[in-house]
Amino acid sequence: MPSSKPPATGDKPVPPEAPELIWLRPERTGRGPRPAHSRDSIAAAAMAIADAEGLDAVSMRRVAAALGAGTMSLYNYVPKKEHLLDLMLDAACAEYRLPAEPSGDVRADLTALGHEQLTIFRRHPWLPALVVARPGIGPNALRYTDHFLAVTAPTGLPGGARMEAMAMFNGFICQFAQYEQTAAASAKWQAEMVGYLTQAATSGAYPNLAQAFATAGPPADPDQAFDRTLDRVISAILAPMAGS
Incomplete structure (x- = not known):
């Protein structure tokens, strides 16, 4: 029961603390000039x-x-x-061009989504690092999340596992985009890295690395490398469907 005693002299109501998340703050109150x-x-x-x-x-x-x-x-x-x-x-x-509904072909839909994401990352080189550092929970990020969950619903994975699959999917594309930026920004760094790894592979200390280098062939086209690796990530997401 609230007290019937008046507040002590000097007491003032404490204003409610403003929400920390900007998404919980109204953009405007509706009062005053626009x-x-x-x-x-x-x-x-x-x-x-x-x-x-x-x-x-x-x-x-x-x-x-x-x-x-x-x-x-x-x-x-x-x-x-x-x-x-x-x-x-x-x-x-907000730049994602998402269809109204998934096609039902999980691999095709995830492949399209992966290419859409890489295109946006290439358009905004600062974005991958920001995605890694700060979770996107604004309205447009939630629209993307909801679409990913809809696309992967046929896998049979529960919602929590599909959220983990989304983190793996996004993480790969972020890492690929960041590596691509680093390589493009410093040809000298990339040449030195290739030289160092070649030296390590031929040293005899790393036989499995030597075998991988021996069968690797010429440097892959970045888009082809992205497609191959994205396909492997999607195969991992689709594994429950293959085992059903």
Whole structure:
């Protein structure tokens, strides 16, 4: 039962703590003049900076300047930089062109989804590292998740296992995109790595590595390497269907 005693002098109601997740914060209250900016416009400005100069170049000051706004006014829309990263990640997820319904061919649907994801990662080189560092749980990321779960429903895996399969699927594509970026950025690094591994393989200390190098053939085309490895990842996801 609540106390009938009045609050002590000087006591003030404690305002409720603001949600930590930006997705729990309303974009606008509906009161007052229409805001000059939106989350979509803020995310687009931040993404343009990241695409041109990398994720480290993104700051509240830079984004505010791109929008023609004051830095402090931007905090009214995005309380902290972590929220800005969340908006960028979800805006990138909006670029997925997902069909209304899966086709029913799990391998074909996952292959298409994998190529769609790699295309987006190549368009935004900063994105793979952000995907690894921060889980995407905004509306567009949830749309992707829901689609993946629908596509993999015929495998017979329970929901939790299909979420784990999605993490494996996304993780492979993130890693492939990051390796591709590293190799493209430094031909010298790649040449040195190949030379080092060749030296190790011929040293006699690593017989299995030597055997792999002997049968590897010429360097694979990146797109062909992606297709082969993606197919193996999808085969692992489809294993329950093969055993049923």
